[in-house]
Amino acid sequence: MKLFDLHGKVAIVTGAGSGIGQAIAIGLAEAGADVACFGHSSNGGLDEAAGKIRALGRKALALQGTVTSAADLSNAIDVIEKELGALTIAVNNAGIGAGGKAETLEQESWQRVYDINVTGVFLSCQAEARVMLPRKKGSIINIASISGSIVNRDLYQADYNSSKAAVIHLSKSLAMEWVNRGVRVNSISPGYTLTPMNRRPEVADQVKIFERDTPMGRLAAPEEMIGPAVFLSSRAASFVTGIDVVVDGGFVCW
């Protein structure tokens, strides 16, 4: 399927050390891309992702940094362009879960969510666009959430939900700002997904509720985010910009 082929393309995935980011990084490599895995995980997840990408015969980099630092992002992109070539695909996936009752939520924890989930995505887009716009070539995909469009029943997470709504609208805003300059910007909104966050024994009961509330009756596997990411990265999506692709097993229908 040449339409979806990513051979010769260079990608960055933020938060590629675990979960959805790691699955997408490996998935882009399966479609042919060379991939830089950027993040600040200390558990070896970035190296693990890079190792799996190299095992597929593609080039990979594991780059430590935080998305809250414009300098870390710009240094990483310098290294990517030097080692792998021109960056044309970016998946801005790094994000944190959060929550707490709104009336008692500490400003500090609210701010941390916004720093990573919103400012981190903006700084990532900015650094990536700085190399993509002059070449008029690029696809940026921001990982939002269904929580950016719906409110998860019985979960108190005004901070997380509103941060993800910001990611969706930031993506549309940048898509329109760059619409005539060769850079497409879209978001993917996963539904409940079986990442380490949702495998903890203490959330086992909550996960049963997620399964019950998802029309398909189960959580997504992280690998189920690969198809939409490859599509949006590829020539198959050449006329697609400013959309939010909801990948949720039907969740937002109910």
Ligand SMILES: NC(=O)c1ccc[n+]([C@@H]2O[C@H](COP(=O)([O-])OP(=O)(O)OC[C@H]3O[C@@H](n4cnc5c(N)ncnc54)[C@H](O)[C@@H]3O)[C@@H](O)[C@H]2O)c1
């Ligand atoms: N798991 C779900 O059910 C679900 C549903 C919808 C959306 N999402 C979103 O998907 C994305 C990935 O989540 P996940 O479930 O795979 O979680 P995860 O915790 O496994 O992955 C998040 C990754 O981001 C990295 N990260 C966190 N802060 C960072 C920073 N400041 N700089 C660089 N890297 C940083 C972490 O080290 C980690 O590798 C997040 O944006 C999350 O909000 C997840």
